[in-house]
Amino acid sequence: MxxxxxxxxxxxxxxxxxxxxxxxxxxxxxxxxxxxxxxxxxxxxxxxxxxxxxxxxxxxxxxxxxxxxxxxxxxxxxxxxxxxxxxxxxxxxxxxxxxxxxxxxxxxxxxxTIRKRALTAAINNLTTSGLVLINGSDKQTVAAGTKTVTMSPVNEDGAYGVTVLTQPTGQTCTVSGGSSGNGSGIMGATETTTVTVTCA
Structure with missing residues (x-):
């Protein structure tokens, strides 16, 4: 027991x-x-x-x-x-x-999976060939006469920064717009169309 x-x-x-x-x-x-x-x-x-x-x-x-x-x-x-x-x-x-x-x-x-938003840049006065824009690993060759170019989508709340990788022949292009004013910023809850590339 x-x-x-x-x-x-x-x-x-x-x-x-x-x-x-x-x-x-x-x-x-x-x-x-x-x-x-x-x-x-x-x-x-x-x-x-x-x-x-x-x-x-x-x-x-x-x-x-x-x-x-x-x-x-x-x-x-x-x-x-x-x-x-x-x-x-x-x-x-x-x-x-x-x-x-x-x-x-x-x-x-x-x-x-984070929602992605389109990133579009307006192109002003591009009259020659050779312009290449870059955002991160995304490169876009822009033809003469192009009015807008769509970059690869960006994650919502993710950073973007569109810059000129290669200038077009005989012209100089600058990037403005975006939330920072120089083509960069943070992607919001709507598509970004405020980036502008102006060539002279």
Missing amino acids: KSSILRAGVVALACALGLSACGGGSGDLYLTGSVYNVTKDGLVLTNNGGNDLAVTTPYTSFQFSDRISTDDQFDIKVKAVPSNVAKVEDCVVNNGRARANYYTIAQISVTC
């Missing part, structure tokens, strides 16, 4: 010290993961329909405050997205549903 009581006490103590083996309690695992392509506040994750978590700067990782036990089911979903992401479906949770163990909780990530 004493040995049975002793064995029961040992099992209870083992459960108290190792919640991952017996379940229940506050658990011993934190739900953590990586975050990609998030640039501002607004991303909110939820686990099992509760325990909401707002992802904050530097927007590279997350960790839920409540610990879970090994073999507990977790199911992480996106509840809200930043304003520069069009819809909830544009933030995808990878490996967000499984039974918890040290392997599965290390595989979780969230990747968002």
